[in-house]
Amino acid sequence: MRIDIISVVPDLLKSPFEASILKRAVEANLVEVHLHNLRDYTSDNYKSVDDYQFGGGAGMVMTIEPIDKCISKLKSEREYDEVIYMTPDGEVLNQGMANRLSLKGNLIILCGHYKGVDQRVRDHFITKEISIGDYVLSGGELGAAVLCDAIIRLIPGVLGNETSALTDSFQDNLLAPPIYTRPRSYKGWEVPELLFSGNFPKIEEWREAQALERTKTRRPDLLQE
Secondary structure, eight states: OEEEEEESOGGGGTGGGGSHHHHHHHHTTSOEEEEEEGGGGOOSTTOOOEEEOTTOOSSEEEOHHHHHHHHHHHHHHSOOSEEEEEEEEEEEOOHHHHHHHHTOSEEEEEEOBTTOBOHHHHHHTOSEEEESSSSOOSBSHHHHHHHHHHHHTTSTTSSSSTTTGGGSTTTTSSOOOOOOOSOSEETTEEOOGGGGSOOHHHHHHHHHHHHHHHHHHHOGGGGGO
8 A cells, every 4th residue: 555645744644653653564565655745746936735715704714726736746657546635624534434445455544734626626636535633733743643554454464463453443433342461460450350261252252242231331323333
């Protein structure tokens, strides 16, 4: 998989890919991540990427020309499965979406900034619009990092145990059940005895029941989907 991220402040995106799982995925050549500074595609001396909006109103708007130049250059070099725009009014990211995107080949992610992008960008270049929640950030960079993390960890070989991702919360519209590790007893707080029984069918039944109960209590909306 190759992910190209277009941003006004690409330095904001460097650190997530220089540590932990994402770094290992890149170093193992399981994914390529390339950052592109939108200002490199401007045509004026000030490297302007925004302007006032027509019709008046507060806030600047990202202009279409540098975005067009950047996306067109990338698409001239390879095929892309999706051109994604990170925006608060996009479809809210969930596990199912991350699963589907992890199966793609090449992705472009455009990070919104200021008041957003010229609508013509959305009309003619973008194939998918994604939000990470019902709130507004200063730009789409942090959202893009969240999206990349959610996708990349699902690529085979990225996690040490590939079945781990299959038991995460939301994979089957249930939250994950409680989990425990050593010590067995701590300050009188005990681990459920069943987990030491070796009866794995019973343990799985317990985990499923716990997951269902936790979902009913914390996220009942998931059971209605």
